[in-house]
Amino acid sequence: MDEIKIIEELKTLGHIGFQSGMGTTRLAYSKDYIKGRKYIEQLMKDVGLKISLDSVGNLSGVLDGTIKKRIAVGSHLDTVPNGGIYDGALGVIAAIECVREFQKIGYKNRHTIEVIAFTEEEGNVIGGTFGSRCFAGQKIEPMEYKKMYQYGLNDNSILKAQRRKEDYICYLEYHIEQGGVLDNENKTIGIVEGIVGIIRFRATVQGTANHAGTTPMKLRDDAVVKACKIISDITDCVRCFHEDMVCTVGNIWVPNGAANVVPGECSFILELRGKSLGSLYQPIEYIRKKYKSRGLMLEQILEQHETEMDKEIVDLSESVCMGKRVSYKKMFSGAGHDAMNMALITPCGMIFVPSANGMSHNPQEYTDPKDILEGKNVLKEIILKIDAKGKKNDDINKKRNIDNSL
Ligand SMILES: [Zn+2]
Structure with a gap:
């Protein structure tokens, strides 16, 4: 029963690096990671894929078609701790299951299909989406170079891992949502229209340090109290006026703070994510203006552009879902994925299935087997439709060739 096979395989891979009560830990380049990759390598071989491992550890399995250009399909094999x-x-x-089913029905793929298992997507070892960044020839930060040397990788490994964009017609990624939208709205498939842009600022609020016992409340200039007002103000602003945006302060500290000192300074990291960079700056400008004269300084530390998925693939995914009568929702991904890098070299499409209670990066992570199979079927159909694109022209040309030979 192939339909159950995919769930069994997920569990088998999930056992590699599993510790009771702790979940699965398969950090890129670790022993368990290599063991997991070997398992996937064997699955790829079993369905007739030609295996190759690139110079940074991305694993590929290729199924030749009559057309050299590739339909790439994949995701990553590493996990968070x-x-x-x-x-x-x-x-x-x-x-891999899609390829297995193609083989089973004797389907002859026109385009070459490449199944990719990217390495180090989670970024706990070298840096986030490291494997696909190398694949797509994107920038590696100086700090990452230092870490990478520890794993026997060097500048040459990075250069050699880069692929040619001319070789691909698209990249498709099937992933769990890692949020609670689909589960909450009872939808089976998320059709990803894009991956959010991110900006981060280091905010510093000045106050006046003073004795916590002798300074009455009305005479205080307390930096933490001011910071709390600013944080509550910007989060309210995002909640009320920017439906598709999220704002987080996950890091807050008081330099030289002590229980008996009125805080003289408070710093925090402000992160905003949303569909477009332009609108992300609006709440920032709002607090910048409002609190400028009250001791707020903002220093930008990150700007990551949003990534758009290919419009044609989004439309195609929608028609596949409608044809199969599967409930779906077009949405943005709030989390980063390998598709962000692949989108820089080839048109990309992504589909999501629900994460129960929106839980991910956690041993409780769960997706209903029914949803998993539905998602796989949607993925398979998308591959078939893309593979068939331009087929009519091919058939006409074939006919012409036959006519010419008469
Ligand atoms: Zn992931």
Whole structure:
């Protein structure tokens, strides 16, 4: 029963690096990671894929077609520390399952199909989406170079891992949502229209340090109290006026803070994510103006552009879902994925399936097997439709060739 096979394979891979009560830990380049990759390599071989491992550890399995240009399908094999069994693994195992089903029905793929298992997407070892960044020839930060040397990688490994964009017609990624939108709205498939842009600022609020016992409340200039007002103000602004945006302060500290000192300074990291960079700056400008004269300084530390998925693939995914009568929702991904880098070299499409209670990066991560199979079927159909694109022209040309030979 192939339909159950994909769930069994997910569990088998999930057991590699699993510790009871702790979840699955398969950090890129670790012993368990290599063991997991070997398992996937064997699955790829078993369905007739030609294996290759690139110079940074991305694993590829290729199924030749009559057309050299490739349809790439995949995700990543590494996990966060104490993670679940679905994040990343699902996309790789489902892609292999699609190939298995093509073989079973004797389907002859026109385009070459490449199943990719990216390495180090989670960024706990070298840096986030490291494997696909190398694949797509993107920038590696100086700090990452230092870490990378520890794993026997060097500048040459990075250069050699880069692929040619001319070789691809698209990249498809099937992933769990890692949020609670689909589960909450009872939808089976998320059709990803794009991946959010991110900006981060280091905010510093000045006050006046003073004795906590002798300074009455009305005479205080307390930096933490001011910071709390600013944080509450910007989060309210995002909540009320920017439906598709999220704002987080996950890091806050008081330099030289002590229980008996009125805080003289408070710093925090402000992160905003949303569909477009332009609108992300609006709440920032709002607090910048409002609190400028009250001791707020903002220093930008990150700007990451949003990534758009290919419009044609989004439309195609929608028609596949409608044809199959599967409930779906077009949405943005709030989390980063390998598709962000692949989108820089080839048109990309992504589909999501629900994460129960929106939980991910956690041993509790769970997706209903029914949803998993539905997602795999949608993925398979998208691959078939893309593979068939331009087929009419091919058939006409074939006919012409036959006519000419008469
Ligand atoms: Zn992932």
